[in-house]
Amino acid sequence: MKYLLNSLLEIQSKHGYLPKEELEKISVEFNVPMSRIYSIATFYNAFSLKPVGKHIIHVCKGTACVMGGSEVFEDTLKQLRIFDYEDFTYQPIRCFGACSLAPVVVIDGKVYGKMTVSRLKKMLSKLRDEDAREA
Amino acid sequence: MLEKLKEKGIDELYCDRIAVGTSTCGIAAGALEVLESINSTNAVEVGCLGFCAAEPLVYMQENGKAAIVYRNVKKIEEAEILGWFYPWEFSPLKLEHPDLKGYKDYPKLTEHPFYRKQVKIVLRNCGIIEPLDINQYVAMGGYYALQKVLEMEPEDVIEEVKKSGLRGRGGAGFPTGLKWEIARKNEGEKYVICNADEGDPGAYMDRSVLEGDPFSVIEGMTIGAYAVGANLGFVYIRYEYPLAVKRIEGAIEIAKKYGFLGENIMGTDFSFDIHIVRGAGAFVCGEETALIASIEGYIGEPRIRPPYPAEKGLWGKPTVINNVETWANISPIILNGWKFFASLGTEKSKGTKVFSLVGKVRNSGLIEVPMGISLREIVEEIGMAENVKAVQTGGPTGGCVPKNLMDVAVDYEELTKLGSIMGSGGMVVMDESTCMVDVAKYFLEFSKIESCGKCVPCRLGLAEMVDVIERITRGEGSLSDLEELEKLADIVANTSLCGLGKTAPNPLLTTLRYFREEYEEHIKGRCPAGVCRTLVKYRIIEDKCTGCGLCKLNCPAEAIEEVDEVYRIDDKNCIKCGSCFNVCKFEAVERW
Numbered sequence: 001m002k003y004l005l006n007s008l009l010e011i012q013s014k015h016g017y018l019p020k021e022e023l024e025k026i027s028v029e030f031n032v033p034m035s036r037i038y039s040i041a042t043f044y045n046a047f048s049l050k051p052v053g054k055h056i057i058h059v060c061k062g063t064a065c066v067m068g069g070s071e072v073f074e075d076t077l078k079q080l081r082i083f084d085y086e087d088f089t090y091q092p093i094r095c096f097g098a099c100s101l102a103p104v105v106v107i108d109g110k111v112y113g114k115m116t117v118s119r120l121k122k123m124l125s126k127l128r129d130e131d132a133r134e135a
Numbered sequence: 136m137l138e139k140l141k142e143k144g145i146d147e148l149y150c151d152r153i154a155v156g157t158s159t160c161g162i163a164a165g166a167l168e169v170l171e172s173i174n175s176t177n178a179v180e181v182g183c184l185g186f187c188a189a190e191p192l193v194y195m196q197e198n199g200k201a202a203i204v205y206r207n208v209k210k211i212e213e214a215e216i217l218g219w220f221y222p223w224e225f226s227p228l229k230l231e232h233p234d235l236k237g238y239k240d241y242p243k244l245t246e247h248p249f250y251r252k253q254v255k256i257v258l259r260n261c262g263i264i265e266p267l268d269i270n271q272y273v274a275m276g277g278y279y280a281l282q283k284v285l286e287m288e289p290e291d292v293i294e295e296v297k298k299s300g301l302r303g304r305g306g307a308g309f310p311t312g313l314k315w316e317i318a319r320k321n322e323g324e325k326y327v328i329c330n331a332d333e334g335d336p337g338a339y340m341d342r343s344v345l346e347g348d349p350f351s352v353i354e355g356m357t358i359g360a361y362a363v364g365a366n367l368g369f370v371y372i373r374y375e376y377p378l379a380v381k382r383i384e385g386a387i388e389i390a391k392k393y394g395f396l397g398e399n400i401m402g403t404d405f406s407f408d409i410h411i412v413r414g415a416g417a418f419v420c421g422e423e424t425a426l427i428a429s430i431e432g433y434i435g436e437p438r439i440r441p442p443y444p445a446e447k448g449l450w451g452k453p454t455v456i457n458n459v460e461t462w463a464n465i466s467p468i469i470l471n472g473w474k475f476f477a478s479l480g481t482e483k484s485k486g487t488k489v490f491s492l493v494g495k496v497r498n499s500g501l502i503e504v505p506m507g508i509s510l511r512e513i514v515e516e517i518g519m520a521e522n523v524k525a526v527q528t529g530g531p532t533g534g535c536v537p538k539n540l541m542d543v544a545v546d547y548e549e550l551t552k553l554g555s556i557m558g559s560g561g562m563v564v565m566d567e568s569t570c571m572v573d574v575a576k577y578f579l580e581f582s583k584i585e586s587c588g589k590c591v592p593c594r595l596g597l598a599e600m601v602d603v604i605e606r607i608t609r610g611e612g613s614l615s616d617l618e619e620l621e622k623l624a625d626i627v628a629n630t631s632l633c634g635l636g637k638t639a640p641n642p643l644l645t646t647l648r649y650f651r652e653e654y655e656e657h658i659k660g661r662c663p664a665g666v667c668r669t670l671v672k673y674r675i676i677e678d679k680c681t682g683c684g685l686c687k688l689n690c691p692a693e694a695i696e697e698v699d700e701v702y703r704i705d706d707k708n709c710i711k712c713g714s715c716f717n718v719c720k721f722e723a724v725e726r727w
Contacts, residue, residue, distance in 0.1 A: 003412045004432035009374055032432065043434040043587075045416030046374050062336030063527065063563045064493040066577055072712040076691035094418070094581065096375060097339030098160045099491060100187030100499035111163035117714050118688035 004030050008037075009046060016052040045093075052089040055127055057082070058106040062095030070103035076117050080124055087131055088124075136401070137273055137282060140393075141231070144274025148222055148264070149196070149233050151177050153211075156192040156262055158183040158346045159378050160339070164190040169208050182347020184262030186249050187493075187500035189217055192262070196222070201235045204244055218244035226259040227467055227475070228276035249498040249517055254479065256487050257340070257463045258503045261347035267385045269393055272350040278395055280466035284358050285403050292362040293319060296465065299473035300485030305330055305421070305458035306529070306558040307634065308484070308547040314455055317445040318363040321453035325365040327356055328449065328456040330426055331372035331379070334418040335530030336581070338561035340489040341459035343501055345372070345379035348463070349386035353409065355462030357396065358469060360407045363455050368407065371426050373414040384411060418531075418585035421559075422633045423448075423456045425587065436589045437633035458559070460489055480506030484546035488557070494527075494564035496520040504545075511541040514564055522566045525649070527574065529558030531581045532638035534645030535571065554645045556638060570666035571650040572657050575643045576604045582639035593636030596627040600643065608667040610660040617647065617654055665726045668711040672727055675715070677701050679723035686715035686724060 004026070011022045018041050027034050041047045059065075059073045074092070082088045098104050101113025105120060107127070112119075155161070155170045157180040169191045170178060184192050189206035193214070196202045201221050205214035219238045223230045224245065237243075244250055264271035272278070284292050297312025318325055329352060333341040345352060356368050372380055387409050390396035398406045417435045419425045425435040427449050448454025464486060468476045476486050484506040493499045496518030504513060510528075514520050525535040528545075534555030536543065543549050547557050565574065583597040600623050606612045624640030631637050647654060656663050662670040675686070680701040687695040687702055694708035695715060704715070716724040 001410060003410070003430065005415055005429060006411075006413055009413050009415055030432065036433070039434050040415075040432070043417060044414075047415060063531070063561070063577070064337050067494055067563065067565065067569060067574075069712075069714070069717065072691050072714050075710055075712055079691050079693060093375060093416075094585075095334070095336035095339075096159065097333070097342040098163045099337050099339060099493040100190075101160060101163050102493065104163065111159065113160075113163040116689060116718070117691050118685075121688075121691075 002030075004032065004040070005044075008040065012047055017048040017050055053085070054087045054131070055108055056089050056091065057124075058091050058093040060094070060096055060102070060104040060106070061092045062099060062102075064099035064102040065095075065104050068102035070105070070115070072117060073103070073105055073115065073120055076120050077124075080121065080128070082124060085128065137278055140270045140273040144268070144270035144272070145231060145233070147268065148271050148274055149235065151197050153178045153193065153195050154181045154202070155179070156181055156183050156190060158343060159376070160187050161190050161192065165209070166191040169193060169211070173211060179265050181263065182261045182266050183343050183501065185258060185343070185501040185503075186217070186498065188498050189500075192217075196235070199233070199235060201237050203238065203241060216241055218242045218247050220244035222263050223275075225255040225263065226275055227254070227256050228259070228470055230274070230276055248519060249500065249502070252508065252512060252517055253503050254487050254505050255503045256467050256476075257344060257460050257489050258501065259348075259467065260351060261343055264348065266347055266349055266382050267389060269350065269389050272348070276470060277350055277466070278354060280469035281354050281357055281395065282401060284361055284469055285401055285405060289319065289362045289364065292358065292469070295473050296362070296468060299468045299476040300480070301461065301464055301468060301476065302484065302547065303457060304460035304464070304488065304559070306556065308557060311457060311461055314445050314457070315359060315363050317443070318453045318455045321446055323452060325363055325453045325455070326449045327360045327363065327365045327368040328426070328430070328454060329356055329368065329370045329462055330421065330423065330456055330458040331370055331376075331383075332414045332421045332426060333373060333376075333459070333559065334421045335559050335561045337493055337527075337563045338491050338530055338559045340491055340501055340560055342376050342379050344459050344463050345376070346382050349382045350390065351463045351466060352383070352459055353386055353390050353396065355465035356409060357400065357407050358465050359455055359457070359462065361405055363453070365455070366407055368409045369430055369449070370409060370411050371414055371420070371430060372411065374416060380411070380413060387411070417587070419587045419633070419635050422635060425633065426456065427454065434587070436587045439632060460560075481544060481546045483548055488545070488560055490560045490562045492518045492562050492564070495523070495566040495569070496564045506546045507544045509542050510536060510545055513545065513562065514541060518564060520564050520566075523564055524567055524569060525565045525571065527563040527565065527642070528561070529556035529641070530561045531578045532556070532635060532641050533558045533561070534641040535565070535574065535649065536645070537649040540649075554641060554648060556641065568664055568666075570662055570664035571646045571653045572604065572608055572662070573664075573666045575646040576601065576608055578642035579604060579639070582635060586635060586639075590631045590636055592627045593631040593639065596623050597639055599623055600627070600640070604643070607654060607657050608662070609669045610657060610667075612658045614655070614658060616658070617651070621647065665713070671711055671713070672706075673704055673709060673711060673713070673716060674725045675702050675704055676723050676725055679721050681721055681723070683720075685718050685720070689714045689718045
């Protein structure tokens with residue numbers, strides 16, 4: 001049996017976002033109006049209606065991480081002008097369940113515990129430079 | 136059939152092996168690199184032993200001897216020994232095992248402050264077995280409960296769970312057996328659901344169980360399904376836990392292959408299947424009616440209760456919905472009998488509870504302790520925390536219990552009396568460096584963002600509360616704001632439909648109750664903990680600055696410059712985040 005949420009999550013992970021054509025197919029398959037699919041796509045944090053970048057950065061904003069100073073990583077991203085690069089997408093997330101390693105940052109699916117500003121700066125600059133070289 | 140699996144499992148569990156804890160937390164601490172570096176065919180992956188602060192954790196069993204645990208392993212040859220233990224000794228079940236020799240020269244793991252007071256029921260197999268090895272699960276007593284249940288009348292199973300006194304571990308604490316009984320009495324098609332949408336930031340016990348011992352959840356659900364008369368179950372699990380999803384998927388497949396799930400379970404005429412639906416990142420979906428709406432393919436808006444899901448739940452059918460930890464409790468209750476479970480805990484809260492002990496503690500990790508233990512024992516003895524200011528229990532909609540009230544016995548009723556809740560068991564320890572107003576602001580913001588928007592008081596009330604408290608943290612508040620906050624809190628709590636709105640004001644109310652002076656200080660323009668950015672300033676003391684440059688490296692705002700071999704903060708760029716203050720090893724950064 002298929003479930004709407006599972007199918008949408010599959011599309012999201014395959015394309016990095018929910019393309020309209022795919023949603024139209026889902027609408028037919030599940031016999032659900034597009035309006036409801038739109039409401040779901042905009043209600044749940046996992047979905048994006050716009051394409052996401054090559055690199056996805058999550059800063060954990062769970063309790064332990066925020067107490068451990070994770071908010072400063074958003075400032076770090078700003079300083080590095082990460083938001084100006086299409087290749088990078090930033091999504092705050094509330095808790096990965098790795099609280100004892102707080103503060104946690106996840107870059108391209110890999111969890112990094114006990115993050116510091118200087119380490120984050122280094123890692124992101126490296127990613128940015130690598131991309132620039134490839135380009 | 137079980138005997139054969141058990142024999143194999145015993146061989147696997149007690150042979151020479153090097154076990155590396157590779158749960159999400161272990162991996163983040165570098166467990167996979169450690170695993171790779173171990174050049175041995177005896178290396179296996181296990182779940183989490185709970186002691187997160189000591190990760191990566193590795194233990195070795197060799198030559199018929201007990202397991203030696205190494206902590207914070209980079210290279211196993213150089214790692215520090217934490218202690219030794221027998222792999223069966225954490226389980227409450229009577230288990231067959233060979234005689235392994237103990238050690239005299241090393242401390243016993245069960246004597247370590249972190250483990251000494253723990254009683255493991257839910258976490259009995261976590262970190263011991265290879266999560267997807269059904270032989271090992273059976274060797275640890277797995278599926279004997281199901282075998283026993285299948286020969287019992289469903290009503291007797293429910294009676295056993297009722298008598299045990301088990302209450303829902305998701306937070307609300309509704310008696311599990313009673314829930315099952317209500318569903319049993321309703322007719323027609325029924326469902327069981329495992330709520331694995333563990334959205335509380337700071338709580339991760341469900342993740343750990345699903346990653347480390349997925350069969351225990353499946354077995355619990357199968358028993359529950361048999362008791363209430365359901366043939367289909369669901370695990371609703373958040374997508375943020377990819378490894379847990381993988382493990383539960385794998386375990387369902389294996390259980391089916393061995394006839395523990397699917398048609399004619401263990402040769403009886405009972406059939407039961409489990410489907411997985413992944414949550415998509417909405418905190419409110421942990422609320423049972425919102426979760427049901429979400430499985431049905433709607434946005435996660437809670438529905439009016441009654442009718443309760445046990446009467447009218449998924450697709451209008453009677454549905455038993457319990458969380459991961461509750462399900463994992465079932466088979467030990469069946470195997471050891473209700474008396475065993477009821478002998479633990481307090482009068483109204485029986486058994487054990489798993490807490491994730493994080494924040495300003497030395498021994499952070501997952502702990503399972505009998506209900507009724509004092510908060511002080513947990514925080515100071517197990518966690519070895521010093522200079523505690525408050526403990527936040529119950530997740531984002533729980534409350535902050537101040538230091539002087541830490542002797543409270545931890546159970547559902549006692550925590551509620553203090554204005555907090557048990558919740559799912561998150562426990563965040565705070566010290567003098569934590570600003571309680573900032574904490575309240577953080578939780579209110581969280582609830583505001585996660586409010587589904589259905590009820591006006593929750594949607595608008597929380598937003599208003601955030602505005603007011605932000606004003607206070609900027610030093611622009613007034614004393615009448617505190618009354619305003621209390622009034623709003625009262626409205627939101629009393630006029631919202633679901634648990635989110637009803638409990639969202641808790642962090643505010645408890646901090647106002649126990650730390651009112653901190654609010655008043657902010658109104659006067661001062662943040663005693665030095666957290667609220669508008670109210671602090673930083674300066675580098677030239678005489679103390681050694682010129683090491685660590686502050687500059689860690690400044691996220693390019694606000695630190697080098698002048699004549701010392702560093703200086705440029706007030707224009709400084710965002711007052713405190714990074715330099717926190718990293719400076721020479722106390723050369725001054726905050727006032």
